[in-house]
Amino acid sequence: MSLCYREARGVLKDVVGENGLVVLEACKKGELTDEEIMKKTGFQLNVIRSLLNQLHYSGLIGYDREKDARTNWYTYTWFLNKDKVEQVVKERWKNRMKSLEVQLDDESNYVFFKCVAGCEKLPFELAAEYDFKCPECGKEMRHVDNKEAVTEIIKEIKNLQKSLHKLDGK
Numbered sequence: 001m002s003l004c005y006r007e008a009r010g011v012l013k014d015v016v017g018e019n020g021l022v023v024l025e026a027c028k029k030g031e032l033t034d035e036e037i038m039k040k041t042g043f044q045l046n047v048i049r050s051l052l053n054q055l056h057y058s059g060l061i062g063y064d065r066e067k068d069a070r071t072n073w074y075t076y077t078w079f080l081n082k083d084k085v086e087q088v089v090k091e092r093w094k095n096r097m098k099s100l101e102v103q104l105d106d107e108s109n110y111v112f113f114k115c116v117a118g119c120e121k122l123p124f125e126l127a128a129e130y131d132f133k134c135p136e137c138g139k140e141m142r143h144v145d146n147k148e149a150v151t152e153i154i155k156e157i158k159n160l161q162k163s164l165h166k167l168d169g170k
């Protein structure tokens with residue numbers, strides 16, 4: 001297990017939302033009761049229960065329960081389902097990687113033109129069809145120097161590769 005939660009935070013937040021992430025991270029340290037999670041997060045109990053239900057439904061957390069012999073009440077303790085969390089993060093990263101590779105391919109194979117007002121970015125062929133006038137606002141479309149964009153895409157791909165390798169190198 002070598003998921004770096006700091007790197008994975010953005011992805012996890014997309015999946016479970018901001019509050020979900022807070023509860024998820026609270027469960028990271030092992031088995032906690034609803035009340036302990038309340039102390040850690042400062043959320044109301046009903047909010048926590050609804051978040052726990054969602055997180056459990058998506059398989060990201062699990063629970064143990066213990067019956068109090070005296071009261072017959074169950075106490076639930078929640079824990080992070082690390083394998084599932086890793087799987088979800090990995091899938092997201094892989095999808096992001098695929099879309100970056102497509103983007104990189106586009107940027108490397110096409111010449112782009114962009115509206116000076118910023119509304120549209122089109123490949124040369126399309127921009128030419130519009131006579132290099134933005135189809136949105138009619139302003140001029142100029143050639144885009146995409147060197148910086150390409151550098152950014154490559155940088156993100158490399159970072160993703162590093163993160164994915166770390167995950168696989170358990």
Ligand SMILES: [Zn+2]
Pocket residue numbers: 115116117118119120134135136137138139
């Ligand atoms: Zn425009």
